[in-house]
Amino acid sequence: MSVIALHGIRGGTGTTSVTAALAWALSQLGEKVLAIDLSAANLLRLHFAMPYDSPRGWATAERAGSGWEHGAMRYNSRLDFLPFGQLSGAEEGLVSCDWQNNLTKLRNTNVYDWILLDVPVGEPLRAAQAISMADHALILLQADSQSHVRLHQQPLPVNCHYLVNQFAPVSQLQQDILLLWQQTLPQLLPFTLHRDEAMAESLAGKQPVGELHPQSKSSQDIITLANWCLINLRSMPK
Numbered sequence: 001m002s003v004i005a006l007h008g009i010r011g012g013t014g015t016t017s018v019t020a021a022l023a024w025a026l027s028q029l030g031e032k033v034l035a036i037d038l039s040a041a042n043l044l045r046l047h048f049a050m051p052y053d054s055p056r057g058w059a060t061a062e063r064a065g066s067g068w069e070h071g072a073m074r075y076n077s078r079l080d081f082l083p084f085g086q087l088s089g090a091e092e093g094l095v096s097c098d099w100q101n102n103l104t105k106l107r108n109t110n111v112y113d114w115i116l117l118d119v120p121v122g123e124p125l126r127a128a129q130a131i132s133m134a135d136h137a138l139i140l141l142q143a144d145s146q147s148h149v150r151l152h153q154q155p156l157p158v159n160c161h162y163l164v165n166q167f168a169p170v171s172q173l174q175q176d177i178l179l180l181w182q183q184t185l186p187q188l189l190p191f192t193l194h195r196d197e198a199m200a201e202s203l204a205g206k207q208p209v210g211e212l213h214p215q216s217k218s219s220q221d222i223i224t225l226a227n228w229c230l231i232n233l234r235s236m237p238k
């Protein structure tokens with residue numbers, strides 16, 4: 001089992017959309033996947049058609065004393081997801097969960113090939129902790145000047161991979177920044193995820209992009225990403 005933490009270099013880079021899309025694409029390639037939402041914003045679930053009003057999730061289950069596992073949901077026979085759950089701001093502060101221990105339990109069950117963690121921006125300590133528990137980290141970037149400054153200015157996990165999302169080849173500046181990163185960032189993935197209306201519609205349609213728009217550019221991009229993960233990040237059976 002491989003645990004991948006997906007994390008934006010800043011908010012809004014597309015981490016949640018890409019987590020849902022990658023989870024679905026891996027499941028279509030025959031892998032067993034669990035996607036876990038570590039963000040109290042609780043949005044990942046909406047990419048998996050969960051009713052908006054349902055408060056179900058790992059944090060709500062923990063808060064109710066029934067255990068985080070009881071928040072899990074099944075999307076299809078190879079894809080499960082664990083929403084954060086809907087809590088009030090005051091309640092959020094009271095929930096703590098030992099994810100290191102939970103991941104060890106999940107590893108021991110041998111049920112999943114992949115666990116994807118949607119790691120939120122804005123809580124640096126929690127994010128660092130989540131990334132340190134993962135086997136691999138994918139840091140999402142947008143090819144703009146702000147991301148470039150942040151790459152040099154803010155602490156970043158070591159041994160992470162960088163993935164450009166929302167790439168628009170019509171932009172000269174984006175092309176230039178991508179070229180610069182290709183020359184200077186050894187851990188940059190050798191492909192980008194393009195800016196595409198199909199990806200933007202994923203949340204509106206409450207489905208991962210590959211399922212909602214199978215013929216789209218984003219769907220092809222995500223299949224490339226899923227295959228790259230299979231080749232490069234898959235843990236070898238012991």
Ligand SMILES: Nc1ncnc2c1ncn2[C@@H]1O[C@H](COP(=O)(O)OP(=O)(O)OP(=O)(O)O)[C@@H](O)[C@H]1O
Binds near residue numbers: 014199203
């Ligand atoms: N490749 C893409 N092309 C077009 N739109 C995209 C793409 N990726 C993400 N988006 C859009 O960008 C917005 C932010 O996406 P998302 O919520 O996945 O980002 P996030 O990094 O998880 O944000 P947050 O930091 O708030 O958790 C959404 O409207 C989403 O539809």
Ligand SMILES: [Mg+2]
Binds near residue numbers: 015016039
């Ligand atoms: Mg998000």
